[in-house]
Amino acid sequence: xxxxQLKPQTAPAxxxxxxxxxATQGHRFDAELVAVTKRYGTxxxxxxxxxxxxxxxxxxCLLGPSGCGKSTTLRMLAGHEDVSEGAILIHGxxxxxxxxxxxxxxxxxxxxxxxxxxxxxxxxxxxxxxxGVATRxxxxxxxxxxxxxxxxxxxxxxxxxxSGGQQQRVALARSLITRPKVLLLDEPLSALDxxxxxxxxxxxxxxxxxxxISFIHVxxxxxxxxxxxxxxxxxxxxxxxxxxxxxxxxxxxxxAFVARFLGGQNVLNSNGREVSVRTDRCRLGHATGLRSxxxxxxxxxxxxxxxxxxxQTPLGDEMTVLQSDTDxxxxxxxxxxxxxxxxxxxDEHILAPT
Amino acid sequence: MxxxxxxxxLLQIAPMGIIFAAMVLVPLVIIxxxxxxxxxxxxxxxxxxxxxxxxxxxxxxxxxxxxTTFKFVAIVWVVTFxxxxxxxxxxxxxxxxxxxxxxxxxAIAIPFWTSGPIRAVAWVPLLxxxxxxxxxxxxxxxxxxxxxxxxxxxxxILIAYIxxxxxxxxxxISNSMMKVPRSIIQAAQDAGAxxxxxxxxxxxxxxxxxxxxxxxxxxxxxxxxxxxxxxxxGGQVNTATMAIVxxxxxxxxxxxxxxxxxxxxxxxxLVAILLRFADIRKELTK
Ligand SMILES: Nc1ncnc2c1ncn2[C@@H]1O[C@H](COP(=O)(O)OP(=O)(O)O)[C@@H](O)[C@H]1O
Ligand SMILES: [Mg+2]
Numbered sequence: 001x002x003x004x005q006l007k008p009q010t011a012p013a014x015x016x017x018x019x020x021x022x023a024t025q026g027h028r029f030d031a032e033l034v035a036v037t038k039r040y041g042t043x044x045x046x047x048x049x050x051x052x053x054x055x056x057x058x059x060x061c062l063l064g065p066s067g068c069g070k071s072t073t074l075r076m077l078a079g080h081e082d083v084s085e086g087a088i089l090i091h092g093x094x095x096x097x098x099x100x101x102x103x104x105x106x107x108x109x110x111x112x113x114x115x116x117x118x119x120x121x122x123x124x125x126x127x128x129x130x131x132g133v134a135t136r137x138x139x140x141x142x143x144x145x146x147x148x149x150x151x152x153x154x155x156x157x158x159x160x161x162x163s164g165g166q167q168q169r170v171a172l173a174r175s176l177i178t179r180p181k182v183l184l185l186d187e188p189l190s191a192l193d194x195x196x197x198x199x200x201x202x203x204x205x206x207x208x209x210x211x212x213i214s215f216i217h218v219x220x221x222x223x224x225x226x227x228x229x230x231x232x233x234x235x236x237x238x239x240x241x242x243x244x245x246x247x248x249x250x251x252x253x254x255x256a257f258v259a260r261f262l263g264g265q266n267v268l269n270s271n272g273r274e275v276s277v278r279t280d281r282c283r284l285g286h287a288t289g290l291r292s293x294x295x296x297x298x299x300x301x302x303x304x305x306x307x308x309x310x311x312q313t314p315l316g317d318e319m320t321v322l323q324s325d326t327d328x329x330x331x332x333x334x335x336x337x338x339x340x341x342x343x344x345x346x347d348e349h350i351l352a353p354t
Numbered sequence: 355m356x357x358x359x360x361x362x363x364l365l366q367i368a369p370m371g372i373i374f375a376a377m378v379l380v381p382l383v384i385i386x387x388x389x390x391x392x393x394x395x396x397x398x399x400x401x402x403x404x405x406x407x408x409x410x411x412x413x414x415x416x417x418x419x420x421x422t423t424f425k426f427v428a429i430v431w432v433v434t435f436x437x438x439x440x441x442x443x444x445x446x447x448x449x450x451x452x453x454x455x456x457x458x459x460x461a462i463a464i465p466f467w468t469s470g471p472i473r474a475v476a477w478v479p480l481l482x483x484x485x486x487x488x489x490x491x492x493x494x495x496x497x498x499x500x501x502x503x504x505x506x507x508x509x510x511i512l513i514a515y516i517x518x519x520x521x522x523x524x525x526x527i528s529n530s531m532m533k534v535p536r537s538i539i540q541a542a543q544d545a546g547a548x549x550x551x552x553x554x555x556x557x558x559x560x561x562x563x564x565x566x567x568x569x570x571x572x573x574x575x576x577x578x579x580x581x582x583x584x585x586x587x588g589g590q591v592n593t594a595t596m597a598i599v600x601x602x603x604x605x606x607x608x609x610x611x612x613x614x615x616x617x618x619x620x621x622x623x624l625v626a627i628l629l630r631f632a633d634i635r636k637e638l639t640k
């Protein structure tokens with residue numbers, strides 16, 4: 001079976017239900033949040049007045065520390081949580097008060113949420129069953145989706161007879177068979193061991209590219225967000241700090257929070273302004289024409305082709321230098337040494353105050 | 355002295371084993387043996403007599419007793435299951451706050467802190483000839499004279515059973531339902547299942563252990579009960595268990611023993627079937 005068959009755009013128009021039709025050509029954004037606020041009870045807002053537009057066919061990661069409102073945002077998109085204020089659009093169509101099934105979204109849950117009493121095949125076929133599709137046909141279709149996630153050989157097993165990674169694949173197939181316009185994933189990889197996490201991560205990206213729909217993926221892992229995203233949305237404290245293509249977020253963080261959270265940047269004061277400088281553009285030692293700061297070497301981590309050196313400045317800030325192993329062995333610094341870290345003025349990126 | 359691990363575990367279970375043998379197995383064997391013995395109005399003879407067993411399987415009178423018992427079991431099960439499932443569903447999936455849920459559960463449970471006889475007597479002012487229900491019916495002009503079958507009738511017995519046994523159904527079923535993760539329900543909603551489909555396809559199968567345990571509770575309670583039958587029917591309705599008690603009071607031990615053994619076999623059979631739906635050990639540890 002060719003994967004092209006599964007592409008939503010080429011889905012047979014036989015199914016008369018409008019929410020199965022995919023990717024109408026008229027919209028520019030797969031998902032939009034317009035001034036969305038969510039309050040639980042009377043406390044401070046869990047999500048405060050956020051606006052976001054996710055272009056067509058994007059892999060978008062919502063990144064932020066625990067409790068910043070990522071899951072709430074995702075659940076509002078899914079329709080599992082009421083919106084206090086604002087509007088939500090999917091494919092340009094307002095869905096703020098629609099039922100989950102009428103939105104064209106599908107959610108993949110952190111705990112997979114497979115139906116424990118149904119075989120993998122019947123788990124995947126469930127959405128067809130509730131629509132009244134005959135047993136043979138729905139099982140045949142479900143098998144195609146299990147093939148997509150390479151789980152067809154275990155179709156008859158119950159969920160608790162599968163490993164975490166395998167359950168995840170089944171959950172993915174079960175979400176995809178509803179032909180969602182947008183797939184929502186809440187920390188899908190956090191329950192997997194590191195090896196599987198990296199493997200599943202590339203799998204998710206491959207499937208997203210093949211289907212051409214948008215994935216909105218919640219994570220608190222910077223690595224994951226950088227590896228997967230076309231677009232990163234950094235959140236903190238119920239607000240969006242920055243939403244931009246991955247390279248833009250990494251290279252030109254808007255403020256110190258984004259720079260620190262994404263990593264790979266030193267945040268420092270230069271001529272009275274807060275700036276960020278990429279750790280791989282900083283080096284140990286000093287030369288004329290370079291800006292520099294002095295500190296004590298607190299940590300040296302050898303990572304094979306690069307070496308990560310952490311300096312503690314007299315003010316207590318931590319600075320990181322990423323060096324090639326050649327440079328490192330040439331200089332051979334030791335923990336406890338006093339050293340200079342220097343960078344070029346042109347590598348400074350000015351941060352907005354937070 | 356060193357004991358083999360096997361001997362150690364045997365020693366460890368010995369106290370329980372001895373108590374179980376002395377208090378359960380030995381009496382059961384005695385009952386079983388007695389059921390095959392001859393008797394007259396005053397004593398049991400050590401002579402084989404199969405009359406008690408023949409009677410159990412052939413006498414129309416005895417068969418009617420079992421029929422009444424099973425009718426009660428069936429009706430009470432259907433009603434308590436329907437009520438128990440609906441109430442549990444409401445408590446678990448529609449009552450949002452845990453506090454309200456516990457308050458409502460307590461409201462169901464607290465009346466049962468009173469003793470059985472008091473609760474049985476308490477039905478009289480409600481269902482009796484001069485009771486609240488009859489007065490209301492008369493007052494509304496729905497009936498012209500008091501309805502007599504409300505109290506001291508099969509209807510009264512059923513009411514008392516249902517009142518008593520709905521709570522265990524609610525508790526065991528809601529216990530199972532509370533273990534269903536919210537995300538599973540949301541996944542079913544994402545798939546487009548209606549509330550009714552979610553109940554039928556997801557919640558009902560996942561609540562099966564609770565239903566099975568609640569059913570065991572109801573079945574054994576109704577089959578083993580004579581007190582409610584006696585008080586609520588005023589002695590006008592007879593069941594198999596009532597007959598056993600009557601025979602015991604008349605010193606007719608062998609037929610009582612035969613009926614008891616049969617009853618035990620039926621109950622054990624039912625429980626064995628129901629346990630196929632519920633892994634008790636898993637229910638207790640989870
Ligand atoms: N059901 C809820 N009731 C009350 N407060 C909630 C609920 N869900 C989340 N919150 C609060 O909203 C904030 C954001 O939560 P969440 O979106 O889960 O964060 P994240 O997924 O980024 O870790 C947190 O402060 C959390 O305590
Ligand atoms: Mg979360």
